[in-house]
Amino acid sequence: MSAAERGEQAPLTGRRGPRPAGQATISRVAEAAGVSRATVSRVMNGSTSVNPELAARVRAAALELDYEPSAAARRLALGLTGTVALVVPDLSNPLFQSVLRGLSRAAGQAGRQLLVAESDEDPEEEVILALEARRNADGLVLASPRATDERLRALGDRLAPLVLVYREVPGLDAPSLSIDNAAGIAQVVTHLTGLGHRHLAYLAGPPGSAGNAERLAALRAIPDLDLTVLPGGSMFEHGHAAAGAVVECGAGAVVGFNDMVASGVLTGLRELGVPVPGRVSVTGFDDIPFARYTTPPLTTVSIPQGELGRRAWERLWSLMNGEDGGYNVRYQPRLLVRGSTGPAPS
Amino acid sequence: MSAAERGEQAPLTGRRGPRPAGQATISRVAEAAGVSRATVSRVMNGSTSVNPELAARVRAAALELDYEPSAAARRLALGLTGTVALVVPDLSNPLFQSVLRGLSRAAGQAGRQLLVAESDEDPEEEVILALEARRNADGLVLASPRATDERLRALGDRLAPLVLVYREVPGLDAPSLSIDNAAGIAQVVTHLTGLGHRHLAYLAGPPGSAGNAERLAALRAIPDLDLTVLPGGSMFEHGHAAAGAVVECGAGAVVGFNDMVASGVLTGLRELGVPVPGRVSVTGFDDIPFARYTTPPLTTVSIPQGELGRRAWERLWSLMNGEDGGYNVRYQPRLLVRGSTGPAPS
């Protein structure tokens, strides 16, 4: 069994071989071109004040020797990594995947690399990973639904430049891009009560999730609602497993924490022979790509997922350039009525 | 409009401020503790041969000054980055997402960071990104369905340690983890012909994809098959849009390039009022998590997606430790018969 299989954290140890197979260094290029290291550096970085003939000689030597500047040495000398980091709780969640994609594209466009870390939903791990990632990058985008406000505030300056997504932390000096969960829930409930529903079941998200807390609180704040809260989770399986409980509680509509549990419920209800939306209506949250393709198509709350990644990059870029990161944004979600909701059975 | 929005590749320029807000360096810690830099280094790296009292003094000083060793300096001195890189063509594809997840977890366990780059399906970009990523990491996992064999062979030594996933390149000295596409297709076809189907439609993947080419070739190699090839793609939308063509061509079964196009077809057929599997059977490929939750549940070919990420890490780890990376593996996929396939209409 190898160290990797045992899950050990082998520390970084000194280089094994004498050196990576005679990779050319700036000194070698300088020597070959008969110039100083400074001149090679200037040529490689496109400084104009170099004699064209010299520059050509340097370029020829670099090509000849297959010279590639050492990224590590540049990092040290420049004090910049050319990298940004993203820390998310769970890479299997489409919500974070879309942030990842948006950020990856935007960073790629700007010629920056992207470091990705997954905290696996552990709030303590989240913070440690974030620090670790930040030390290897020039900036950080953090999606941290679990870590407490205080913890994040305490670490704020160590993490800056920092952009928060799907989360707002009062008193933390970092721009945040979040979703107005209460508004989304309000739209869902208005839609359902408009259809005559009075008894709603909320299929909860993972306990401890900030998003789940907000959505649940929003539901509870709505007057004259007969609300049953069922334990759920964030995955298909959780929704699928909850179908029985949904039927049992007698609610006419299920409000899913997200689209995945909602899809799971959809499948579970179908297996139980419960017509949707004939007998039970189902709603999701997020509008993941798949929501459009369930049977029936899922009524859900659309949030600008790709937008979040792109905007996160913009904010981070500003901060890294010493500019202001701008204000917090709470995106207003939009209800998408599809086939999974219908009139309450009379 | 900012540089980021215009998509410019702003070069890395020298550090702006005098230095990152007085971050403590090893020299400062050494001075504070009244020891040499070497001793601080030894303490930070857990060398045993340090007087416990001195070590305590160093640790106290480090704590006092909030000292964190510079990652950049360590990279340079050690010649190691503590990072591995993953390059994939498309982060929205669940196939690559699962490799990402597997690799992310495994690398995290081993205390290594993960650099992710997305080539956006451009074969030339793929290669450039791979080189760039490799320069900032100790090893590379590459999923490159587009780049040619020759190109990869030419760059092989510059990319090593390298592990290929979903791809095999003859003559390239790098372990590869791939899927036996032909075997998967054979199982699908055996299943369908066993149900009495003779006329099959293949809903193709993106042109230029190595996986698509293999699957198509496998289909064409099967004798006595009435095969219609329809242009498709890799996303829901492509499958959805092809539903009409599927009905039109009169095939009794659709073999989808992957689960997403198959799901799209499923929805499209439902909208057209075509019963599945009553009138048309549908199969997918990959067994993404969602396949279990379509209506009807998708008959598909299961491939060990998570396994690929984990194994890729193991191979890479071995290579990075100077060991043998092991042999190429072709995973044998397994047919999962669910509800979307049935007897051919008579």
Place this chain on the structure above:
DNA sequence: GGCCGGTGAGTAACCAGTTTCTAACATCGC
């Protein structure tokens, strides 16, 4: 008591770049 071996810590070289400073040289104006 002197010699030897082992241990612990400091000195200095090294990783591979970037950048400031400086000196040489060319150009221009007077």
Place this chain on the structure above:
DNA sequence: GCGATGTTAGAAACTGGTTACTCACCGGCC
């Protein structure tokens, strides 16, 4: 023709760590 000015390229300092080498000191043994 000479001083002022501007440009170019090199020398050297600097980024912040790690580590080979060295040396002082201590204890044990003869």
